[in-house]
Amino acid sequence: MKNAVIRLVCLAAVALATVGVRAEKFSAGGISFEGPKGWLSQKPSSSMRKAQFAVKGKDGKSAEVVFFHFGPGAAGGVKANVQRWLGQFKEPADKLKAKISDETIDGTKITYVTAEGTFMKGPPFGGNKVPVPDSGLLGAIVDGKQGAVFIKATGPKVIVKSAEKALKAMVTKALKE
Numbered sequence: 001m002k003n004a005v006i007r008l009v010c011l012a013a014v015a016l017a018t019v020g021v022r023a024e025k026f027s028a029g030g031i032s033f034e035g036p037k038g039w040l041s042q043k044p045s046s047s048m049r050k051a052q053f054a055v056k057g058k059d060g061k062s063a064e065v066v067f068f069h070f071g072p073g074a075a076g077g078v079k080a081n082v083q084r085w086l087g088q089f090k091e092p093a094d095k096l097k098a099k100i101s102d103e104t105i106d107g108t109k110i111t112y113v114t115a116e117g118t119f120m121k122g123p124p125f126g127g128n129k130v131p132v133p134d135s136g137l138l139g140a141i142v143d144g145k146q147g148a149v150f151i152k153a154t155g156p157k158v159i160v161k162s163a164e165k166a167l168k169a170m171v172t173k174a175l176k177e
Contacts, residue, residue: 026051029069030146033174036166039065055153055163063136063155063163072147078111081150085139088154090118090131105175112168113139116157136160140171 024041025034028050035041039053044066051067068075075081082100086093098115119135122128136157142149153160153167 024051024053026067028067029142029144029149031142031144031149031174032177033067033170036163036170039163039166050149055155055159057156057159057162059156061156061159063153063159065151065153065163065167068150068152069144069147074147075150078141078143078148081141081148082111082113082139085113085137085152086115088120088124089115089135089137090120105172108175109143110171110175111139111141111143113137113141114164119154121154138164138167140167142171142175 024039025032027033033051035051035053039055040062042052042054044050044052048068048070049066050069053065054062055065056062076084083093086096086098089096093115096115096117098113101112103110103112115137117133117135119132119137120129121132122130134157135154136159138153138160140151142151151167151171153163
């Protein structure tokens with residue numbers, strides 16, 4: 001009996017250790033995405049979020065990757081969202097090492113945004129904000145046929161930077177399918 005319990009506990013530990021390691025498939029704005037391996041799928045913390053992931057760093061800290069879709073023309077355009085995202089940092093936009101670039105994949109425009117600085121963590125519209133130094137932002141705005149899909153990664157800049165290649169590969173794969 002004792003061995004059976006130990007075996008059951010070990011199996012449960014292995015199962016828990018692999019949760020989120022497999023790729024998670026989901027859809028946002030009519031685009032099918034598959035979360036990169038190693039990204040931990042999480043239950044979205046808000047009804048506005050279509051999907052949510054954690055990207056773990058070697059130091060135990062993690063970055064958050066969230067997906068939003070509000071429908072055609074909703075949530076403002078690309079420029080308004082880029083400004084809103086950069087405005088979530090303590091530093092003014094010209095001090096953030098921000099980079100904005102556009103790419104087109106199979107006729108779909110994607111705007112990528114990166115920034116580094118002190119992220120003001122908290123509710124998006126008002127409420128108390130907590131300054132988090134050495135933060136990074138990696139955003140992708142995919143101009144889909146059913147409206148823009150907004151993908152935003154925030155967290156320690158080292159972890160956010162390490163997620164860039166996987167995020168871009170995920171977007172490319174979704175648009176080529």
